[in-house]
Amino acid sequence: MAIPTLFFSGVLLYLVAWNIYLSFLNWSLVSRIPKFVGFGTYSYLLHQYFFKIGAMHSAIFSLGLIAIGNPLGIFLAGILYFLPNKFRTLMVSIFLYPLAISMATNGLIWTWLFNLHLGVDYALRLIHLPTIPWLTTPTTTIGALFLVEIWAYTGLAVLFYLASFMGVDKSIIEAARIDKAGGFKILFKILIPNSMNGFIVSTALLFLFSFRLFSLPYVIGGGPTNLNLMTLVTYLYYLFYSEFFSASAATSVIVTVVATAVIIPYALYGIKRWIRRE
Amino acid sequence: MNSRLIKYIILEIIAIIIAIFWLIPLYSMLINGFKTNFEATATPVLFPPKVFTISSYITVWGEMKRPLINSIIIAIPVAFISTIFGEMAAYFFYVTSERMPAVSNTGFSIISLATFIPYQATLLPLIELEASWGLFNSYQGLIFALLIFYMPTAALLMSIFIPVIPKYLIEAARIDKASDWTVFWKVVFPLTIPGFLATMIFVFIESWNNFFMPLVLTSSPSLRLIPVAERAFTGGYGTLYNDSYAAAVIASIVPLVVFIILGRYFIKGLAALGGGAKGV
Amino acid sequence: MVKVKVKDLTKIFKKGKNIVVANDKISLEVDDGATFGILGESGGGKTTLLRQIAGLEIPTDGYIYFDEKVVSAPNKIIVEPENRNISLVFQNWALYPNMTIYDNIAFPLKNIKMPKSEIDKRVTEISETLNIKQVLKHYPREVSGGQMQRAALARALVKNPKLLLLDEPFSNLDAQIRDSARALVRKIQKELSLTTIIVSHDPADIFSIAEDAGVIVRGKFVQIGNVSELYNNPISETVSKLLGDINTVEGEVKEKAIVIGNLAIPFDKKIDLTEVKVGIRPEDMRISQAEIIKNYVNIGKVKVKVSSYSAGIFKLIVSPISDESIEFSVNSETHIRSGIEAFLFIRPEKMKLFDSNGNRIM
Ligand SMILES: Nc1ncnc2c1ncn2[C@@H]1O[C@H](COP(=O)(O)OP(=O)(O)OP(=O)(O)O)[C@@H](O)[C@H]1O
Numbered sequence: 001m002a003i004p005t006l007f008f009s010g011v012l013l014y015l016v017a018w019n020i021y022l023s024f025l026n027w028s029l030v031s032r033i034p035k036f037v038g039f040g041t042y043s044y045l046l047h048q049y050f051f052k053i054g055a056m057h058s059a060i061f062s063l064g065l066i067a068i069g070n071p072l073g074i075f076l077a078g079i080l081y082f083l084p085n086k087f088r089t090l091m092v093s094i095f096l097y098p099l100a101i102s103m104a105t106n107g108l109i110w111t112w113l114f115n116l117h118l119g120v121d122y123a124l125r126l127i128h129l130p131t132i133p134w135l136t137t138p139t140t141t142i143g144a145l146f147l148v149e150i151w152a153y154t155g156l157a158v159l160f161y162l163a164s165f166m167g168v169d170k171s172i173i174e175a176a177r178i179d180k181a182g183g184f185k186i187l188f189k190i191l192i193p194n195s196m197n198g199f200i201v202s203t204a205l206l207f208l209f210s211f212r213l214f215s216l217p218y219v220i221g222g223g224p225t226n227l228n229l230m231t232l233v234t235y236l237y238y239l240f241y242s243e244f245f246s247a248s249a250a251t252s253v254i255v256t257v258v259a260t261a262v263i264i265p266y267a268l269y270g271i272k273r274w275i276r277r278e
Numbered sequence: 279m280n281s282r283l284i285k286y287i288i289l290e291i292i293a294i295i296i297a298i299f300w301l302i303p304l305y306s307m308l309i310n311g312f313k314t315n316f317e318a319t320a321t322p323v324l325f326p327p328k329v330f331t332i333s334s335y336i337t338v339w340g341e342m343k344r345p346l347i348n349s350i351i352i353a354i355p356v357a358f359i360s361t362i363f364g365e366m367a368a369y370f371f372y373v374t375s376e377r378m379p380a381v382s383n384t385g386f387s388i389i390s391l392a393t394f395i396p397y398q399a400t401l402l403p404l405i406e407l408e409a410s411w412g413l414f415n416s417y418q419g420l421i422f423a424l425l426i427f428y429m430p431t432a433a434l435l436m437s438i439f440i441p442v443i444p445k446y447l448i449e450a451a452r453i454d455k456a457s458d459w460t461v462f463w464k465v466v467f468p469l470t471i472p473g474f475l476a477t478m479i480f481v482f483i484e485s486w487n488n489f490f491m492p493l494v495l496t497s498s499p500s501l502r503l504i505p506v507a508e509r510a511f512t513g514g515y516g517t518l519y520n521d522s523y524a525a526a527v528i529a530s531i532v533p534l535v536v537f538i539i540l541g542r543y544f545i546k547g548l549a550a551l552g553g554g555a556k557g558v
Numbered sequence: 559m560v561k562v563k564v565k566d567l568t569k570i571f572k573k574g575k576n577i578v579v580a581n582d583k584i585s586l587e588v589d590d591g592a593t594f595g596i597l598g599e600s601g602g603g604k605t606t607l608l609r610q611i612a613g614l615e616i617p618t619d620g621y622i623y624f625d626e627k628v629v630s631a632p633n634k635i636i637v638e639p640e641n642r643n644i645s646l647v648f649q650n651w652a653l654y655p656n657m658t659i660y661d662n663i664a665f666p667l668k669n670i671k672m673p674k675s676e677i678d679k680r681v682t683e684i685s686e687t688l689n690i691k692q693v694l695k696h697y698p699r700e701v702s703g704g705q706m707q708r709a710a711l712a713r714a715l716v717k718n719p720k721l722l723l724l725d726e727p728f729s730n731l732d733a734q735i736r737d738s739a740r741a742l743v744r745k746i747q748k749e750l751s752l753t754t755i756i757v758s759h760d761p762a763d764i765f766s767i768a769e770d771a772g773v774i775v776r777g778k779f780v781q782i783g784n785v786s787e788l789y790n791n792p793i794s795e796t797v798s799k800l801l802g803d804i805n806t807v808e809g810e811v812k813e814k815a816i817v818i819g820n821l822a823i824p825f826d827k828k829i830d831l832t833e834v835k836v837g838i839r840p841e842d843m844r845i846s847q848a849e850i851i852k853n854y855v856n857i858g859k860v861k862v863k864v865s866s867y868s869a870g871i872f873k874l875i876v877s878p879i880s881d882e883s884i885e886f887s888v889n890s891e892t893h894i895r896s897g898i899e900a901f902l903f904i905r906p907e908k909m910k911l912f913d914s915n916g917n918r919i920m
């Protein structure tokens with residue numbers, strides 16, 4: 001019964017293996033007949049400027065999201081925890097709706113909002129706040145994408161922290177109330193310390209979703225070649241279309257290895273806890 | 279008024295303010311498509327139109343119709359096939375999880391890998407494979423590529439939903455000599471319908487919204503899917519058109535309506551990525 | 559300490575179309591320093607009543623007073639639980655899993671910003687009294703059930719509450735340590751003359767701790783009184799069962815006797831019924847080969863069906879020789895093998911009669 005799934009999973013593993021094989025060649029536009037070069041392509045990559053900034057941006061976008069998404073998720077979940085059920089459900093839906101829309105569309109909408117004349121800057125001018133040159137300088141371009149990322153993915157952190165908070169035995173919260181603990185105390189001394197699971201899940205997912213960002217930098221950056229927004233994933237796409245095939249494969253392998261290093265421990269943690277209920 | 283009530287009200291106000299910020303992009307997408315092209319390029323994005331018009335929708339509709347149909351042709355079978363077979367695999371992992379922990383650990387790791395891997399990283403071998411099998415630039419090729427990632431995703435989500443069935447029910451059925459096939463259709467499937475719907479809706483929305491696969495696996499305009507078609511309506515970097523807003527609305531209307539009507543299933547599906555998140 | 563008064567308290571839960579009347583016009587008074595037990599079957603509404611007294615649940619109707627001051631009113635909590643000066647020991651003890659036993663006990667004191675040295679003194683003191691000093695550095699998951707229960711009690715007592723509320727505090731304990739835990743609670747309650755309300759479905763908890771008790775059946779108090787009064791004079795079959803083991807067997811009212819199979823209980827009062835339920839507790843019955851026992855009446859021959867032993871007494875199940883389907887549970891000081899026939903004796907003044915609806919008629 002598991003055969004179809006195993007088949008498609010097998011295809012995936014095959015693709016990954018093929019990538020590894022291709023990454024050891026020097027196949028590209030200029031060498032049409034590929035030769036085995038060992039780690040040659042990798043060492044070539046490490047000296048590429050684009051690769052370095054791609055890696056840097058990938059790190060910024062994923063670690064940055066973890067650094068901001070977690071506390072923001074805790075903050076919002078902490079507020080929602082104390083509010084009535086119906087209201088809480090509505091709010092969670094609002095924080096999650098960006099995930100129901102294509103990231104390509106989200107990127108598009110935000111590009112308009114980043115318009116210097118008519119976008120959010122217009123509103124900022126209206127209330128006499130300093131405006132931000134969004135997509136016109138390198139730093140603010142990164143900041144802009146970062147903002148969109150937070151908007152798009154923080155809902156995940158809210159969802160998982162809220163779930164962890166709600167999983168804390170109700171009588172423990174009531175005991176804390178009777179012990180005269182206020183809302184902040186309950187949040188910081190009881191809810192958060194007992195929400196390790198929420199932390200692991202949201203950190204892992206925020207990382208994995210941000211590490212594979214493609215549509216947002218592609219759309220907001222106006223294509224895969226915008227240096228300010230180039231990540232490892234857009235870089236491998238760029239390498240592919242400029243026919244540096246082995247370099248693209250090597251970048252893919254690096255991306256896969258980094259992601260796998262997070263996915264496998266997460267899967268093992270998950271199967272123990274959620275499926276075997278150990 | 280007591281102080282507790284005041285605290286509640288303050289918290290609600292904070293939550294509502296943040297939620298309003300969260301809704302700004304949706305709001306601006308919805309209002310700007312109803313502007314005339316002149317108004318769209320001359321009035322602030324955050325201001326509603328002075329004159330309501332659907333002219334941009336009419337312009338865009340002609341070119342979005344085909345991609346819309348294409349997306350339906352792709353996303354519905356992907357969601358359905360993924361979920362059915364994914365659930366079967368999840369059932370297999372569930373019944374083997376105690377007898378053969380190594381098998382289920384490996385299986386679960388692989389489906390997690392397929393779910394979370396940056397799928398863009400398979401670009402080169404995927405295109406080679408599709409080209410050599412004659413799947414490149416076809417409906418089947420798109421469906422095939424999406425199934426590589428979404429069938430394991432469905433198996434992962436169903437692995438979270440299936441354990442709500444007590445093991446003894448399955449064991450009782452097996453002691454009664456029911457085949458795996460019978461146990462699956464008579465016991466497992468009926469008891470996991472909410473999880474099945476959650477998974478199917480999640481996979482549907484994800485495959486509908488997938489931008490990368492149709493971008494790289496199709497070349498002919500007649501095969502365009504909606505997220506790719508929509509991008510054709512932007513005049514590159516930062517240019518504002520009323521048409522692009524309308525295209526964005528048409529591209530998102532299906533997942534948005536599904537989200538509004540069946541959002542709790544989608545959220546359940548998302549939650550399953552992290553172990554279920556009951557009670558939210 | 560505090561005097562608690564509850565007046566016409568009603569709590570209705572609505573879940574979709576389901577409406578549950580968990581508490582129905584409940585009134586009670588617990589004097590300053592007194593102990594009150596709430597007894598009832600599962601789902602009867604005991605916990606709901608206790609939670610309303612704690613302020614964790616908003617009454618649908620009715621009032622709660624602490625020392626004549628209204629603390630809860632219809633649809634309104636007037637004094638929040640944190641300001642009621644109460645302690646509540648939960649059924650699952652609700653220890654904070656992320657804190658050591660020490661920090662658990664110290665938590666309520668830290669919240670009122672007590673100086674560290676004073677906290678330390680109090681925690682040490684209470685943990686000595688409750689004999690948990692050696693586990694203060696451990697986390698709740700690392701200590702035994704009895705220690706957790708005492709830690710929960712320590713956390714409840716350390717802040718000198720005015721009212722102690724206990725919700726089935728012993729039900730998660732092993733039988734062997736339950737008795738000593740009960741004795742400890744009773745001792746401390748007496749020393750501090752702490753107003754205490756305890757909820758349980760186990761009459762042993764109520765007997766060992768409470769002076770007065772109320773019996774809740776489907777949300778209503780059906781009887782309130784001194785615990786031995788409740789035990790000896792229950793108003794109904796249900797109440798009699800909630801307070802302890804009792805045999806209730808149908809009997810036919812004949813002239814001068816109530817007949818149960820071949821057994822006949824002398825009875826010469828006039829009643830209109832032809833069928834009654836006879837209620838008699840195991841300890842008010844004896845079984846013997848002899849034909850006469852002082853203060854007891856011989857009601858006929860029975861056969862021992864099952865013979866078992868628990869907590870120092872032999873428990874027998876006997877049936878009238880004429881009818882195996884009727885069973886009495888009887889206590890015995892000596893072991894009697896099953897299959898043996900003997901005479902069954904009862905203390906007639908302890909016998910209770912109920913009508914077919916379970917209402918007490920005598
Ligand atoms: N929060 C709630 N929402 C809905 N119904 C509730 C709630 N709390 C209690 N009930 C219902 O009210 C009734 C009384 O419950 P309660 O917990 O007070 O009973 P109890 O006497 O303490 O039972 P137990 O001995 O099992 O603890 C039950 O029918 C229960 O299902």
Ligand SMILES: [Mg+2]
Pocket residue numbers: 604605606
């Ligand atoms: Mg209870």
